[in-house]
Amino acid sequence: xxxxxxxxxxxxxxxxxxxxxxxxxxxxxxxxxxxxxxxxxxxxxxxxxxxxxxxxxxxxxxxxxxxxxxxxxxxxxxxxxxxxxxxxxxxxxxxxxxxxxxxxxxxxxxxxxxxxxxxxxxxxxxxxxxxxxxxxxxxxxxxxxxxxxxxxxxxxxxxxxxxxxxxxxxxxxxxxxxxxxxxxxxxxxxxxxxxxxxxxxxxxxxxxxxxxxxxxxxxxxxxxxxxxxxxxxxxxxxxxxxxxxxxxxxxxxxxxxxxxxxxxxxxxxxxxxxxxxxxxxxxxxxxxxxxxxxxxxxxxxxxxxxxxxxxxxxxxxxxxxxxxxxxxxxxxxxxxxxxxxxxxxxxxxxxxxxxxxxxxxxxxxxxxxxxxxxxxxxxxxxxxxxxxxxxxx
Amino acid sequence: xxxxxxxxxxxxxxxxxxxxxxxxxxxxxxxxxxxxxxxxxxxxxxxxxxxxxxxxxxxxxxxxxxxxxxxxxxxxxxxxxxxxxxxxxxxxxxxxxxxxxxxxxxxxxxxxxxxxxxxxxxxxxxxxxxxxxxxxxxxxxxxxxxxxxxxxxxxxxxxxxxxxxxxxxxxxxxxxxxxxxxxxxxxxxxxxxxxxxxxxxxxxxxxxxxxxxxxxxxxxxxxxxxxxxxxxxxxxxxxxxxxxxxxxxxxxxxxxxxxxxxxxxxxxxxxxxxxxxxxxxxxxxxxxxxxxxxxxxxxxxxxxxxxxxxxxxxxxxxxxxxxxxxxxxxxxxxxxxxxxxxxxxxxxxxxxxxxxxxxxxxxxxxxxxxxxxxxx
Numbered sequence: 001x002x003x004x005x006x007x008x009x010x011x012x013x014x015x016x017x018x019x020x021x022x023x024x025x026x027x028x029x030x031x032x033x034x035x036x037x038x039x040x041x042x043x044x045x046x047x048x049x050x051x052x053x054x055x056x057x058x059x060x061x062x063x064x065x066x067x068x069x070x071x072x073x074x075x076x077x078x079x080x081x082x083x084x085x086x087x088x089x090x091x092x093x094x095x096x097x098x099x100x101x102x103x104x105x106x107x108x109x110x111x112x113x114x115x116x117x118x119x120x121x122x123x124x125x126x127x128x129x130x131x132x133x134x135x136x137x138x139x140x141x142x143x144x145x146x147x148x149x150x151x152x153x154x155x156x157x158x159x160x161x162x163x164x165x166x167x168x169x170x171x172x173x174x175x176x177x178x179x180x181x182x183x184x185x186x187x188x189x190x191x192x193x194x195x196x197x198x199x200x201x202x203x204x205x206x207x208x209x210x211x212x213x214x215x216x217x218x219x220x221x222x223x224x225x226x227x228x229x230x231x232x233x234x235x236x237x238x239x240x241x242x243x244x245x246x247x248x249x250x251x252x253x254x255x256x257x258x259x260x261x262x263x264x265x266x267x268x269x270x271x272x273x274x275x276x277x278x279x280x281x282x283x284x285x286x287x288x289x290x291x292x293x294x295x296x297x298x299x300x301x302x303x304x305x306x307x308x309x310x311x312x313x314x315x316x317x318x319x320x321x322x323x324x325x326x327x328x329x330x331x332x333x334x335x336x337x338x339x340x341x342x343x344x345x346x347x348x349x350x351x352x353x354x355x356x357x358x359x360x361x362x363x364x365x366x367x368x369x370x371x372x373x374x375x376x377x378x379x380x381x382x383x384x385x386x387x388x389x390x391x392x393x
Numbered sequence: 394x395x396x397x398x399x400x401x402x403x404x405x406x407x408x409x410x411x412x413x414x415x416x417x418x419x420x421x422x423x424x425x426x427x428x429x430x431x432x433x434x435x436x437x438x439x440x441x442x443x444x445x446x447x448x449x450x451x452x453x454x455x456x457x458x459x460x461x462x463x464x465x466x467x468x469x470x471x472x473x474x475x476x477x478x479x480x481x482x483x484x485x486x487x488x489x490x491x492x493x494x495x496x497x498x499x500x501x502x503x504x505x506x507x508x509x510x511x512x513x514x515x516x517x518x519x520x521x522x523x524x525x526x527x528x529x530x531x532x533x534x535x536x537x538x539x540x541x542x543x544x545x546x547x548x549x550x551x552x553x554x555x556x557x558x559x560x561x562x563x564x565x566x567x568x569x570x571x572x573x574x575x576x577x578x579x580x581x582x583x584x585x586x587x588x589x590x591x592x593x594x595x596x597x598x599x600x601x602x603x604x605x606x607x608x609x610x611x612x613x614x615x616x617x618x619x620x621x622x623x624x625x626x627x628x629x630x631x632x633x634x635x636x637x638x639x640x641x642x643x644x645x646x647x648x649x650x651x652x653x654x655x656x657x658x659x660x661x662x663x664x665x666x667x668x669x670x671x672x673x674x675x676x677x678x679x680x681x682x683x684x685x686x687x688x689x690x691x692x693x694x695x696x697x698x699x700x701x702x703x704x705x706x707x708x709x710x711x712x713x714x715x716x717x718x719x720x721x722x723x724x725x726x727x728x729x730x731x732x733x734x735x736x737x738x739x740x741x742x743x744x745x746x747x748x749x750x751x752x753x754x755x756x757x758x759x760x761x762x763x764x765x766x767x768x769x
Binding site: 265268269278279280286287289290291293294295297298299301302304305307308309311312314319322325326377379380381382383384385387388389390391392393 | 394395396397398651654655662663665666667668671672674675676678679682683684685686687689690708711712757760761763764765767768769
């Protein structure tokens, strides 16, 4: 099929199948469809939209068809995104399964695992969470201590995770565990999957400065995990962890730059108005805003360039650390600007007109951007060591 | 967005090879210390011709190699890496664009092959005051009899002292500040009434202050009174070229800094082991990556739709000013006392970066222009 035909057919299909409610601007978090066994759809349109998109494999457009994907090429996927944007269609499904576990399984999973897990991710039937950080293993992730002992037909998992996003709402977890305590720290880690309803798993939400609790502490007390739930090779889980972190960093960087974002120039005009020449009537704010706009453009161009280079077989590798670093630092800058531009309106926390402090809560949330998935300092360290080859201290 | 294809990678590699061989930084020192009368090497310029660079933006019918703006930027970047002095930007980029886009058939036939064959050097005279502000052009072109007469002064005319001809932005109507009423004229550098004063800059490169006293201007380039768009075409190509050169200046001074961090020892360690320096170096690397994308994006836009490239070009030049300043300042700081010496090259990169920041609009100019392009 030619790309033009594909675009035409996609446009027609979307026009017919995207329900009206799903074309309203997303308010972000409250309008996201995460899916899962216990998911309560916010509307019938949200449910319809997920079902229709999943039936075409378009919740994960580029995954192979046999695993529930759409089997689209990069160009076709781009067209799909453009056509969805053209009618303001919301994303039918977001999940850690799509962003992280799926790509890892496609790369490292057995055929059985791919067939078992991927279609359920694509259809939004299972909601996943990620068990990485521990109280004593944050930036130094590889020092994690949650242990999984070999008990013949199963692993016995004991320990604690922290910052587990939506653990209290997730159905399953992909988790890093120590399977060889005597090996050097990177060499004794394995990557396992298990059901969050397994006996011995408990979660406890953590109240954040934003007033929300997207993260949990997660405890494992003699949790039995079947051996077949090991992904990849025993004790080689760090390879998968690194792959996933690279993926996560790239997607945090790109996600921030692409999300249905508030417009800084528009907000600034609301607060300050324009002068006779049409310029914002505050040159200091204007410069701050334009710096952020140009840096946003630079970030997008870099994401696109890396994609093009990866496709042309020119390695990108550790450079994804730059996207994570630049994207998150920029997002924090942008939100500081939104707060100052918004003035006293931006400070409202519990009020109807601020929609219960949406902006202030988003602002506080951005502070985590440069911590989660590897801090800015870790990113700079990666660039210094892996790209610049600066000597280890 | 694109990745460089094989042809372009070859162009970049051959540019790097040619310039490191024929025009290393020591060549700029030679030109400076020998007080060379041209400020660049004519042999080098002919060598650039042999590689097809002089005609890089000229169509094949007029003897050019027509590599486009992406190719142009690759060459400029490599020139930035070795601080190579040549009339490339004035002649092969800006004059070639003005003539190619706005020239009559006769003008094209006369000048474009001459540019491609390195027979002519053409400077673009725009700035009049301290700051780049093309729409504020005040130099008067008044009709006397059947010809315009030019009166006024131009400054910061790069390669003006060696130019065979000058493209002059003049005002035929309206007031300084109006985009309407600006006209471009081709003037012989030796015409009566033209006096050219060579100015050697902080970067040991050359520009000129040029006085026009009742200079006959019979050779209009494009439609008189409506020259601003054409001028912008030429300037945008030049701005993208200078941004690419700045990418090279920043990239090379950064690479040299990273090499220094791996060889300089203090407190019994390589200074590159200190996290305080590692993180700053990594930050600069990231900034250079972002700049590279904006330069490439601007050139892709110039190749596709040159009349709609203003905003993309301003983004690139803005970022080039910021990243250029950061990279060379940090380079001097990390080289420590050695960075302050004339013996070490790093100071030369800082000097060049300063001039390129100013040339064709500084960061503030381009931030403002970027904002105006989105009505902000």
